[in-house]
Amino acid sequence: MVQRDKISDKKELSQEQSEELIRVLKARFEKNMNRHKDLEWDKVQAKLNANTEKLWSLNEMEVTNGEPDVVGYDKEKDEYIFCDCSAESPKGRRSVCYDREALESRKKHKPEDNAIDMAASMGIELLTEEQYRALQELENFDMKTSSWVQTPTDIRELGGALFCDRRFGRVFVYHNGAESYYAARGFRGSLMI
Structure with a gap:
């Protein structure tokens, strides 16, 4: 290990x-x-x-x-x-809100971290919606969990953030408040070498 x-x-x-x-x-x-x-x-x-x-x-x-x-x-x-390429959103990166602004906006029950800062500290980038969809062409991922993806600035400025998953044989893109976090939502990253 x-x-x-x-x-x-x-x-x-x-x-x-x-x-x-x-x-x-x-x-x-x-x-x-x-x-x-x-x-x-x-x-x-x-x-x-x-x-x-x-x-x-x-x-x-x-x-x-x-x-x-x-x-x-x-x-x-x-x-x-x-x-x-874990079958579900990586376990060690779940229960996080989208970014620092969202984390700081929570008054109660704050998660330990946020997806954007975690990815940056790891030296990786959150997948874009396009990258997420391309990954799903290789195999079926996130059939029980979901993953935050990079969110366009105009959506983020309105307080939202995007996440994706696969259900019913399709890839779905959803929105949520950026400050939300769930035990079944994490994030996937990419790295170019």
Whole structure:
């Protein structure tokens, strides 16, 4: 099991942690080839080895139960796209409101954190609605949970935020007050390497 380094606040992994994470990612990559047809693990690993600071972010995705995996490749940028591929919204990132403003607006029963700040502290980005829909083309996700997605400024300025899930064989986009939080709602992130 990949572990979070509780002793250090440095955003880097030990050699042992890096090797263990790469083993976990390789096994997941090989088990789920439907997510990344025509991509080769050796090329992905070369990118990981050259971007050790991003390994820390992938580890954060892993230890919060996101099960990150490669879901694409951007030829123009020569970057692999990692995304949380856990069947349900990552357990370690649930019960959070949308952003800091929403968190601070709550007078009672505040959640411990918010999705935007958590993602930033992990070095990842919340999925956009478009990215969420693309992920759902690979497999069925969030059939019992839901995930916050990046919300357009005009909606956020009115106090709302967007989240998505899959029900009845379809992907739905909903709105809620940004300050709301639920045990079954978290967020999925992406990372380019």
